[in-house]
Amino acid sequence: MGGQVGSDGGVMDRNGDPDLATRVFVDHRRLLFTVAYEMLGSAADAEDVVQETWLRWTDVDLDTVRDHRAYLVRIATRQALNRMRTLSRRKESYVGSWLPEPLLTAPDVADDAELADSVSMAMLLVLETLAPVERAVFVLREVFDVPYEEIADAVEKTPAAVRQIAHRARVHVAARRPRGTTSAAQSRAALDAFQRAVETGELQGLFDILAPDVVVLADGGGIRKAVPRPVVGLDKVVRLLAGGLVKAGSALSAEAAQVNGAPALLLWQEDDLHSVVTLRIDEDLVTGIYFVRNPEKLLRMQQQHAVGR
Structure with missing residues (x-):
C-alpha cells in the first residue's frame, strides 16, 4: 500500500x-x-x-x-x-466494586433510543453478566443488527450455534434489564433531586424516589474512597448518602451532563472531577445509583466520545 x-x-x-x-x-x-x-x-x-x-x-x-x-x-x-x-x-x-468507564456523550445520542439504552451504565452492567461470546453475539445482533452469518464469522461459530447463543443471551438480558422505558425527563427529575441533596443535604426529595431494593455501587478502584461492596436497601442507602456520599458541606458541586446517552451528574471538588453519578430507573423509581470515582476512569471525561451505528 x-x-x-x-x-x-x-x-x-x-x-x-x-x-x-x-x-x-x-x-x-x-x-x-x-x-x-x-x-x-x-x-x-x-x-x-x-x-x-x-x-x-x-x-x-x-x-x-x-x-x-x-x-x-x-x-x-x-x-x-x-x-x-x-x-x-x-x-x-480489582479493589472494590467494578463499574464501566463512563463516556461523556453528545446530546443527540439520546435521539436514538436503542443506541442510548445499549450504552447506558445500567445496560453495560447487565452485559457484564454474559459470557464473552454471548456478549459479543448480543451486541452485534441486538444493537447493530449484524446478520447471523457475519456474526458466525466474527466469533468463529456456526450460524446455527450463533442463533442459539443469541436466543440465550436475549432471554438472560431481558430478565435483568431495567423494567419499562425511562424518559430523559424522568432521569433529569431524579438527578435534580440528587443534586439538591448534594447541595443542601436535604434527602427527603431523594428518599421519595428510591425503590425499597435500591442498590448503590461506588467504584474507587482502591485509589479514591468508595464503598467496597454494593449497599442494598432503602434504609442502608439513605444512611450511606446522608453519612458521606452526598453530605452537605462536603465541598462538592454538581454539574448536569450527558453520560452514556443519558442525563447524569458530575461531582466536582474545586477543579477536580471527583465522581460521575448515573442512575438506573425502573417503573419511576431509582433502583440503582452508580458512582464512578476511580480517577483512571475519569480521564476521558473532558471530551465527548462519538458513539453510533
Whole structure:
C-alpha cells in the first residue's frame, strides 16, 4: 500500500487525499469504537481495539473484501474478544466494586433510543453478566443488527450455534434489564433531586424516589474512597448518602451532563472531577445509583466520545 502517512495516521495518495482504506476506516470508526466499548465497558480498551483494527486493516487487500463494514466489525470483534481475557483478569484483582468507564456523550445520542439504552451504565452492567461470546453475539445482533452469518464469522461459530447463543443471551438480558422505558425527563427529575441533596443535604426529595431494593455501587478502584461492596436497601442507602456520599458541606458541586446517552451528574471538588453519578430507573423509581470515582476512569471525561451505528 503506497502513499504517505497523514497527520491522523492514515495513508494519503499522491494528491494528498486519504486512500480508500483510510476513507472506509474513518467512515466506520465510530461504529467500531461503539462495538468494542459495549463488549468491554472500557473506553481505553475500546480505543486500543480500534487502533489494533486499523493496523490489521492496512494489511488487507481490499480487492478481496466484498463488504467493508462486515470485515471491519469482524476484526474489531475478534480483537475485543481477545482483550476480554486480559480485562477479566484485571477485574478479578480489582479493589472494590467494578463499574464501566463512563463516556461523556453528545446530546443527540439520546435521539436514538436503542443506541442510548445499549450504552447506558445500567445496560453495560447487565452485559457484564454474559459470557464473552454471548456478549459479543448480543451486541452485534441486538444493537447493530449484524446478520447471523457475519456474526458466525466474527466469533468463529456456526450460524446455527450463533442463533442459539443469541436466543440465550436475549432471554438472560431481558430478565435483568431495567423494567419499562425511562424518559430523559424522568432521569433529569431524579438527578435534580440528587443534586439538591448534594447541595443542601436535604434527602427527603431523594428518599421519595428510591425503590425499597435500591442498590448503590461506588467504584474507587482502591485509589479514591468508595464503598467496597454494593449497599442494598432503602434504609442502608439513605444512611450511606446522608453519612458521606452526598453530605452537605462536603465541598462538592454538581454539574448536569450527558453520560452514556443519558442525563447524569458530575461531582466536582474545586477543579477536580471527583465522581460521575448515573442512575438506573425502573417503573419511576431509582433502583440503582452508580458512582464512578476511580480517577483512571475519569480521564476521558473532558471530551465527548462519538458513539453510533
